[in-house]
Structure formats: C-alpha cells, structure tokens
Amino acid sequence: MDIRYSRSPSLSQRTDVSRWLRLARKASSHWALNDGLIWLHLFKTVAAALLALGIAMLLDLQQPRTAMTTVFVLMQPVSGMVLAKSFYRVIGTAVGTVFAILLAGVCVQDPELYLFGLTCWIGVCTAAAVRNRHFRWYGFVLAGYTAALIGVPALMQPNALFLAALTRAAEVSIGILCSSAVSALVFPIQATTTLFRTLKQRTIEFTDFAAGVLSTALPVDLFEKRFAALVDEIVGFEATRTFASYEDPDMRARAARLARLNSDFMNACARLHALHQLLKRLRGSGAAETIAAISPFLDELSVLLVDVGRKVQKGEPEMPELMERIKAFQTGLARRARETQREIERVAPRSMLDYVTAMELVHRFVGEFLSYCDIYLSLANSRKHVLDKSRARYEPQTSPYVVGLAFVRTVVAVGAASWFWIASGWPGGSFLVTGAAITCALSSTSPVPPKFTLQIAAGAALSLLFGCVFLSYVYPKIDGFPLLCAALLLPLGLGAFLMARRSTAAYGVGFAVFFCLLAGPDNVIDYAPDVLMNNGLSILVSMLLCAVAFAVIFPPQMPWLVEKIKRHLRGQIAMACTAPLPGLDGRFQSSTHDLMSQLRTLLITQSHRHRDALQWMLATLEVGHATIDLRGELQLATGVSGRTPKPRWLASIDMAVRALPVLFDQPNAKHLRSALATVNVAISTAQTHLEELEPHTAERYRMLRIIGCLHFVRTALLDRDAPFPRD
Structure with a gap:
C-alpha cells in the first residue's frame, strides 16, 4: 500500500509569510x-x-x-x-x-x-x-x-x-x-480629503500636547517649538479650507463652520498657552498651596483629553458620550472651584489671586475646547448647521x-x-x-x-x-x-x-x-x-x-524690516485694548498668528532672532487675550450691577489698559515699571471694591474674575522668560 502524506507549512513558516506580507503592504x-x-x-x-x-x-x-x-x-x-x-x-x-x-x-x-x-x-x-x-x-x-x-x-x-x-x-x-x-x-x-485628514491629525496632536501641558511641566523650549508648529497649522488649515471650497459645493456650504472651527482652535491654543504660562510661574515661585489645590482638576482634565485623542484616532462612535463627560466636568467645575476657594481663603489667603486666575483659565480652556469638539463632530454630518451662518473670519x-x-x-x-x-x-x-x-x-x-x-x-x-x-x-x-x-x-x-x-x-x-x-x-x-x-x-x-x-534694495531679511514687522506684531495689543469688542477675539487671533507666520518664513528656525520673535508673539497673545477678557468682564459688570461703578476703581483699570499699548509699542524698563505700577494700583483698588460687595453673589464672582485678569497681566509682565527689557 502506497501511503502519501501531505505536507502543510509549519506555524513558523506561516508566521514568516504573514509578517513579510504586512511589511510589503506597509512599504507599498x-x-x-x-x-x-x-x-x-x-x-x-x-x-x-x-x-x-x-x-x-x-x-x-x-x-x-x-x-x-x-x-x-x-x-x-x-x-x-x-x-x-x-x-x-x-x-x-x-x-x-x-x-x-x-x-x-x-x-x-x-x-x-x-x-x-x-x-x-x-x-x-x-x-x-x-x-x-x-x-x-x-x-x-x-x-x-x-x-x-x-x-x-x-x-x-x-x-x-x-x-x-x-x-x-x-x-x-x-x-x-x-x-x-x-x-x-x-x-x-481632492483638497477635501486632505482637509479632513489634516484636521483629524491636528486634533490628535493637540489633545496629546494639551494633556502634557496640564500633567507635567514641559520645558520652555519644547513648548515654544510645539506651539510655533500650531501657528503654522492654523495658517495652513485656512489655505486648505479655501482650496476645498472650490472643488466641493458641500464644502462651500460648510465654509463658515470650518472658519469658526479654526477660530475656536486658535482660542483653545491661546487659553492653553496662558494656562501653561501661569502654571510655569506658579511652579517656579514655589506656590505649593495653589498647585496642590488645582492639581486634581488638571489631572482629571488631562485624562479626559487623552481619551479624546484616542477616540479620534480610532474613529468617533463613542465621542458624544465622552463629550458629555467633559460637559459634566465643566458644569461642576464652578461649584467645586468655589468650595476649594473658600478653603484657600481660610488657610492660605495670599494664594487666592493665583488660584482664582488659574481656575478661570481652566474654565475658559474647557469651554473653548468643547466648542471646538462640537463643531468637529458636526462636520461628519453634511446637513445644515446653525454655525453655517456664523461670521467667524480669518483676517490676514x-x-x-x-x-x-x-x-x-x-x-x-x-x-x-x-x-x-x-x-x-x-x-x-x-x-x-x-x-x-x-x-x-x-x-x-x-x-x-x-x-x-x-x-x-x-x-x-x-x-x-x-x-x-x-x-x-x-x-x-x-x-x-x-x-x-x-x-x-x-x-x-x-x-x-x-x-x-x-x-x-x-x-x-x-x-x-x-x-x-x-x-x-x-x-x-x-x-x-x-x-x-x-x-x-x-x-x-x-x-x-x-x-x-x-x-x-531692501532685502526681506534685513534687521530693520524684521523689527518693523515685530513692532506691527506688538501693535496688536493696541487693537486688544481699544477696538470694539464684537468679533475682536477672532480678529486679534488671526492677525497675530498671520504676522508671526510671516516672521517664521523670514527668520532661520532656532536662531536668536527667531526665538525673540516667537517670545514676543507669545507675550502679545498672553496679554492681549487677558485684556480682551478683562474688557468683556467690565462690560458685563457695569451692565449687571444696576448702578454706576465707583469711579476710582474703574478709572484705575482704564489707566492700566492704556499703559499696555505704550509698553508694547516702545518696550523699555521705564514703560515696564509704569505698566506694572498701574496694574498694581488697579488690582488694589479693585480689591478694595471687592470687600464692599456681598459674599457669594454673581457680582462678587464677576469682580473676582476681573481681578484675576489683572493679576494674570501682572504675572505676564513679571515673567523672567518674557522679552521685556528690564533694569
């Protein structure tokens, strides 16, 4: 009897073949x-x-x-x-x-x-x-x-x-x-495919970056490098959005929504930058009580951001549930922050301003990030959206x-x-x-x-x-x-x-x-x-x-021209301090990012001049956003109080706001001292007015936010990493 045995490939051979096939597919x-x-x-x-x-x-x-x-x-x-x-x-x-x-x-x-x-x-x-x-x-x-x-x-x-x-x-x-x-x-x-692929990758990278900022102390040079890359992505996204509107009628219909998405991303980046700067100063000054008080909030938010990045990378079927968790975190944030605030007022009153300012920045960052995520998720549906009629524009x-x-x-x-x-x-x-x-x-x-x-x-x-x-x-x-x-x-x-x-x-x-x-x-x-x-x-x-x-004849990279562009960049503070408030946030953001993008194309990366320009952009964004927030809170405070605010504290804040454009237009030690003095006076007079308000009222909490904005401007001016000339 002739018995024949069929030879089948061994497990190791099949494993080698499958590995080679995977490598071939990956290479192709x-x-x-x-x-x-x-x-x-x-x-x-x-x-x-x-x-x-x-x-x-x-x-x-x-x-x-x-x-x-x-x-x-x-x-x-x-x-x-x-x-x-x-x-x-x-x-x-x-x-x-x-x-x-x-x-x-x-x-x-x-x-x-x-x-x-x-x-x-x-x-x-x-x-x-x-x-x-x-x-x-x-x-x-x-x-x-x-x-x-x-x-x-x-x-x-x-x-x-x-x-x-x-x-x-x-x-x-x-x-x-x-x-x-x-x-x-x-x-x-199609540019539409490139747009959505870029948008997905940007969201994943931003959530990873934000989680790192909240959970650890990133080195200054690493933060500046990654933040500068975000500036380029903002400008590049606007270009891709423009291209996509020419090839797809559906993208033209959603152009306003995409513009609002980019605007909200700029706002979220600005809030994250401000929060990073404040955390860096608190860690550097040894404010252990404040760090201990806000760490639970930062750790919880960091975990949520990591989950968002993972869900976006795998797809968005569970994103709505995750968004509800973040909204629940935002809803309970004010109540939990006030409970912790009462404890700080009792045991460490000197840390009050730092704590209030940090929690306000956390609250604003969560709000901007939620707005961004809501628009991002709405893009999966081509039906009409309420934001399709919004007027957010990127103004170069x-x-x-x-x-x-x-x-x-x-x-x-x-x-x-x-x-x-x-x-x-x-x-x-x-x-x-x-x-x-x-x-x-x-x-x-x-x-x-x-x-x-x-x-x-x-x-x-x-x-x-x-x-x-x-x-x-x-x-x-x-x-x-x-x-x-x-x-x-x-x-x-x-x-x-x-x-x-x-x-x-x-x-x-x-x-x-x-x-x-x-x-x-x-x-x-x-x-x-x-x-x-x-x-x-x-x-x-x-x-x-x-x-x-x-x-x-006037080469673009000559120092004189670069300094003029940097002065134009610093001049954005005057816009933040004097321009009408409706739509000011978006105009300030887009124009500042666009000017910095021009400087990045002119200057050699990692050079001293490039680092100086980037630091001025960060300082401009930091102080400019705080000033816009301050003006918005003042507008609400003067309208809600039902009576004319005391002239002294309001006049002192106006004087502090007027001193900032002078400092940024002509940065020197004298103007820095003058701006710091006016901000300190504004904080002192605002705190005096705060003591006259009844505790646990909406007017008092709004006044605390006003003082927090002034305190943040003060810490930005005192920051040793900022490019302000000092004695």
Whole structure:
C-alpha cells in the first residue's frame, strides 16, 4: 500500500509569510502616500501639457507653447488648488489684457511713457499680491506680468496688439481647461480629503500636547517649538479650507463652520498657552498651596483629553458620550472651584489671586475646547448647521512696510530693464523686460528672493541648453504629433519631477516654464538658434538683474524690516485694548498668528532672532487675550450691577489698559515699571471694591474674575522668560 502524506507549512513558516506580507503592504502604502503621489502628479502634469499643446495646434493658434506653459504654472497636486488657481488666473489675465490695451491706446507712440506706466502697474500688482493670500496672490501677479507679455511686443508692432491679446487669452484658456480637467478627472486628489485628514491629525496632536501641558511641566523650549508648529497649522488649515471650497459645493456650504472651527482652535491654543504660562510661574515661585489645590482638576482634565485623542484616532462612535463627560466636568467645575476657594481663603489667603486666575483659565480652556469638539463632530454630518451662518473670519495681516518695499523692488528692477532696453536698442530687450516682470512676480512671497531667483535662473539656463538641442537636432527630425509628444516626454517630465519636490521646486519652475516659453514647439517652427540664444540670454540677464536688486534694495531679511514687522506684531495689543469688542477675539487671533507666520518664513528656525520673535508673539497673545477678557468682564459688570461703578476703581483699570499699548509699542524698563505700577494700583483698588460687595453673589464672582485678569497681566509682565527689557 502506497501511503502519501501531505505536507502543510509549519506555524513558523506561516508566521514568516504573514509578517513579510504586512511589511510589503506597509512599504507599498508608504510609497503610495509619498513617492507615488509625486509620480502621479508628474504623469498628470505632462499629460495635461501635451493635451493643451495638441488642442492649441489643432486650432492653429499662433503660439501653442503658451498653452503648455500655462499648464506648468497651474498644475498642483490637489485638484482644488488647480481650480482656485485657474479661477484667479482667468481674472488676472483678463485684467492685465484690458490694461495693456488701454495703456497702448493712450501712449503707445511714446515708448518711454508706455514703459513707465507698465512698470508702475507691475509694481502695484506685485505689492497687492504680497498684501493678499493664497491664490488671490496669483490673480494680482497675473494681472501684472500678463500686461507685460502682451504690451511689451506692442511697442514693436502696435497694430497687432488687439489680435495678440485675443490670441493669448485663447491660449491661456486652453491651458486652464486642460489642467483643470486632467486634475479633476484623472485620479483626482481632492483638497477635501486632505482637509479632513489634516484636521483629524491636528486634533490628535493637540489633545496629546494639551494633556502634557496640564500633567507635567514641559520645558520652555519644547513648548515654544510645539506651539510655533500650531501657528503654522492654523495658517495652513485656512489655505486648505479655501482650496476645498472650490472643488466641493458641500464644502462651500460648510465654509463658515470650518472658519469658526479654526477660530475656536486658535482660542483653545491661546487659553492653553496662558494656562501653561501661569502654571510655569506658579511652579517656579514655589506656590505649593495653589498647585496642590488645582492639581486634581488638571489631572482629571488631562485624562479626559487623552481619551479624546484616542477616540479620534480610532474613529468617533463613542465621542458624544465622552463629550458629555467633559460637559459634566465643566458644569461642576464652578461649584467645586468655589468650595476649594473658600478653603484657600481660610488657610492660605495670599494664594487666592493665583488660584482664582488659574481656575478661570481652566474654565475658559474647557469651554473653548468643547466648542471646538462640537463643531468637529458636526462636520461628519453634511446637513445644515446653525454655525453655517456664523461670521467667524480669518483676517490676514501683512506689514505695510513689506508691501511698500515689494513695490519699490519691483519698480527698480523692471524700470532698470526697461531703461537698458531703450538705451541699448537690444533686439532681445522685450524678453529682458518680460523676464524681469515674471521674476519679480513669482518671487514676491519668497522669504529669500535672491536665492529663489538664482535657482530659477539655473533652471532657465538648463532649459536653454535643452532648447538648443531640440531646436537644432530633435524638431527637424520629427514628423507628426505622436512622435513630438514622445520627444517632449524627457524635458517635460524632468521639469515636472523637479517642481514636485520642495528642495528643487524653484529649479523646476525655471526649467519647465522657460523651456516651454523659449523652445516650445509652434505650428510653424522657426529654426533660428541665434534668436533662441538671444532671447534666452535676455531672460538670464533679467533674472540676474532681479537677484542683484533683491539682494541690495531692501532685502526681506534685513534687521530693520524684521523689527518693523515685530513692532506691527506688538501693535496688536493696541487693537486688544481699544477696538470694539464684537468679533475682536477672532480678529486679534488671526492677525497675530498671520504676522508671526510671516516672521517664521523670514527668520532661520532656532536662531536668536527667531526665538525673540516667537517670545514676543507669545507675550502679545498672553496679554492681549487677558485684556480682551478683562474688557468683556467690565462690560458685563457695569451692565449687571444696576448702578454706576465707583469711579476710582474703574478709572484705575482704564489707566492700566492704556499703559499696555505704550509698553508694547516702545518696550523699555521705564514703560515696564509704569505698566506694572498701574496694574498694581488697579488690582488694589479693585480689591478694595471687592470687600464692599456681598459674599457669594454673581457680582462678587464677576469682580473676582476681573481681578484675576489683572493679576494674570501682572504675572505676564513679571515673567523672567518674557522679552521685556528690564533694569
């Protein structure tokens, strides 16, 4: 009898296979989310460029390469970004075209006057682009250099201006349509998906950070580093929200809710920062009684925050139940805090102010965090929400000095190029002026414009070499559009690959854009390498001219300009002290974060100047929020008391509020002493008034909150880690 035994894999073999499969899935998932997205973007960019080139050639337009150039300028990894960019490109191109036609109609027979008007227009558009954000920036940029692309050739052929304007509009429109269609239809990556993924990750990281702040004493440098990262996330979330509204009608309907979500997140970050600062001072001053009194509340809240982070990471099926636990904690917080307060008044009256201030900050932080979580959970439901009609807005702020200097640099660079063209009569001078206009526009928001410009110039020089090879050896041997597409795969793919990586993006922009602009194929190709070299040399000279202008004429990183932006940042205290209260909290938050984000792009991370700017932002947020809370409590106190408050204590608080903008505008030891003196007087007079109020009344508790706000401002001014100059 022949007995055969079947051999089955052992348990260890099956375990090894499953482990290798898990590793393979993990590696493929990592590649798909990183390098895979880059190759997908490369494929879509090249496909859209060739599609635009083919349609423009089919319609027999004069310069099909313009449509291909438009695709490289427009394409972004996320479809919503492409749609937003396309929208503003249409508007900018239309405005620039109209201006070029009107200016030519007025002074085309006077080249000097025409170039002067064109230079001023480009400068105004570049300055307006710096003043705005996201793809509104791109609309102003296009309005500037479109006028140069259309208007400069009009100096040599005035009669062809109107036809050139219409032709360029058609070529640009084809590029817009092709890039938008390919981005939205071919394996689309939507900004909505990115938005919700970022939102989930931000919530998890914030709850972990907040739990760490409440439960342990984080080092100052670690706290500042993580808080600065939150600033960048706030600004980045606003950009992603704007992109998502262009691709999804449902996101447009929920735009107000998302804006309110970002506003509440800023408020929660500010409350957490204030609480961290107070806890740091209490631990440093040895206030053992106060720390012991508030620790049970902090530990309980820390556990709840850790649970929130875990639930968000796993999904939100149990989140409503957890929110009820946090609301119950908030509801019982006031009663429990008052019970502990009576005990502190009996055994340690000197710790009263610290305890009241800390518990008020805890209460405000819990309220802001609950508001944030309620909106976060409501986003899972696309139905209408009451907050869809809210008016919370992110209001960006740009220093007027930055805007003015951008105008000056642009006018000097474009004006010098125009003067050299007129003085020398260089045949390639039109490309000199056009290249200067494009370079000034594209580098207007770069933190290091000279470096960015030189990188674009290096990419343009490489494109010039490729252009000479293609014009002399490749194009003459091509017959038919399919073979042309195959030949263009190498330069277009290389340009898209460089643009997709942050470290080489500027090189990719210079290579891809100027290869298409200088050596892109037309329906009738002019095989003239000397013209190509002349035009390419003009482009390179214009970029070097701009790099010199950016490095010499008011460079963005010069200490004088950084100090002006920091003064503008400190000037937010004046807004907190004097502006109308309705909506003030959101305006103060967004403008302060935006100014700090600009400083972070200008200054080298971990440098002394960067640390100083970050400390001023933290001090501004700290004192500004306390002042806004103080003004809000004063408004309620004067309205609820039913009688006119005693002039002495109210006048002393007004004097303290007026001293704060002076200190932040001109920080020195004298103004610091003056601000501290007025705050101390305000606290003393408010405590005198407090003794006249009946115990355990709403008016007394409100007066305690007013004193707590003043005490917090006082501790912020006394903080040795704060950047205030001292004797």
